Amino acid sequence: MTLFETLRMPVLAERMSRVKESPSSRVADRVRAFQAAGREVLPLTIGEPDFDTPDHVKDAAIAAIRAGETKYTSANGTPALRKAIISRLRRKTGQSYGAEEMCLGGGAKQLIFLAFVATLDEGDEVIVPAPYWVSYPDMVTVNGGRPVIVGTTAAEGYKLTPGRLREAITDRTKWVVLNTPNNPTGAVYGEEELRGLADVLRAHPHVSVLCDEIYDEINFGARPVPSAVTVAPDLRERVFLVNGVSKAYAMTGWRIGYGAGAASLCGAIGTLQSQSSSCPSSVSQAAAVAALDGGREFIDRTVRIYTERRDLLVAGLGEIDGLRPTVPQGGFYVWTDASALMGAVTPSGVTLASDAELAEHFLETSGVVVITGDSYGFPGHFRASFALSSDTIREAVAGLAHSVSLLRR
Ligand SMILES: Cc1ncc(COP(=O)(O)O)c(C=O)c1O
Known part of the structure; x- marks a missing residue:
């Protein structure tokens, strides 16, 4: 960049140093990079309904x-x-x-x-x-x-x-x-x-x-x-x-x-x-x-579907040794305690010491993407979305079970 270009750039306000990019956007970038490299990912990061807007x-x-x-x-x-x-x-x-x-x-x-x-x-x-x-x-x-x-x-x-x-x-x-x-x-x-x-x-x-x-x-x-x-x-x-x-x-x-x-x-x-x-x-x-x-038909129908998916995801995560899911009363996320996995060793020899390392292990070994607890001010946990088809949820649960089974504890 030339000096002339630098001088033309607006100087950002001090307040911009107090705000960071949303963790979901950061994760989305990581997912895109993975996909660009030809790897398949199972994003449990979705923060919006996967249904179409009603007609x-x-x-x-x-x-x-x-x-x-x-x-x-x-x-x-x-x-x-x-x-x-x-x-x-x-x-x-x-x-x-x-x-x-x-x-x-x-x-x-x-x-x-x-x-x-x-x-x-x-x-x-x-x-x-x-x-x-x-x-x-x-x-x-x-x-x-x-x-x-x-x-x-x-x-x-x-x-x-x-x-x-x-x-x-x-x-x-x-x-x-x-x-x-x-x-x-x-x-x-x-x-x-x-x-x-x-x-x-x-x-x-x-x-x-x-x-x-x-x-x-x-x-x-x-x-x-x-x-x-x-x-x-x-x-x-x-x-x-x-x-x-x-x-x-x-x-x-x-x-x-x-x-x-x-x-x-x-x-x-x-x-x-x-x-x-x-x-x-x-x-x-x-x-x-x-x-x-417009009435409640759409909400009633989608909540029935979310309920089935919630039960599927909670049950699947609950069967994985080391994960403790909380049954959500609302929304479309399952909050899961993964603190028991901290200190475990990955096949590549990394001793899991942070949420980022845990997320990377999931991504590398099964392509499953979650948003980790540190983003929510609560490390040692992760959020998994169930705004996804039941088949994707089943696949992601199998992926997580595989990733966890690779850890030496
Ligand atoms: C807790 C919470 N509040 C607000 C929002 C933003 O909703 P809106 O799409 O209406 O801006 C979100 C979206 O993810 C959310 O999770």
Whole structure:
């Protein structure tokens, strides 16, 4: 690179040193490199439904295009979408949200990011229970906040307890992030557990809760999944609910998410939205209306299929000596304790000492790709997706069994 070219390059802001590439993208690069070398891989890394978007949703999008619904909309969406979201929120939480208490984003991910942009001042703390969705800590740090990672245990179902929450709160705490059902563990907070956390929050009025409920429709227990706002309606102003159509309706590429909470927060997010992307795609908004208003047939059918796959993967992993899978209550991932394999020796003489080495051993010996626990702030474990066909799951389980059998322990 010439000096002239260097001088023309924009100098990146200091904040860029606080954000790293998502681990899933890194794994995807590794998989592509493997495939380019002609090797077959079995990616258990998939973070999106393998189903196609339902036809009635696609039809609604096509009709919107034909009807000329291809212009900017208000930052918080078309009246039809706002109505559909408000009815969905009412069905789920029993709460009536006004249009000014909701906001729209290009996916739930963007809304979480914007919520932190809107609220975090330098040094503000955000409590993030681990294992956590990979993006939360980076979203906090890039916006000047400090993620306070609070460990959970298998015995506690990988859920934040009132005691641990109380201990983690300081004068600088702005948010606690609750993700239910959880990615990566599949944990779902029950009503009693949410009540316990709400009791702690009542004593700390400066703390708000960001409830990421993006997997709430993919759940294997009682429905709907309990929400913080349902068990503690008095805290409604301090609960920011985040959801979207990506996972429930197999619409990850359409990029529609929504949030509900205090009017001041939703208004601030709307302002940020209007100054950054103006609004999410008008065509995707029409599709989201069809999804949210379109009945439960798709969700019921896919949850039945996910249930079979979950059982297949959990049973298969459970039979491999050294792996301890957790039965997920929601989402489409199986969180597996692989700590018993640490210290084992691979055929090439590597003594497994890190998650990266374990993942590399799986990849090299059976082509199976998993996302390891360190990405979720919880080493010694891995996440395996079951958003895959049953045949692929069977093949991957056989592959993992083979890889583990090669280890000297
Ligand atoms: C826990 C969690 N929250 C939010 C998202 C983002 O969802 P969206 O596609 O609506 O941005 C994901 C996607 O993987 C997720 O796992």
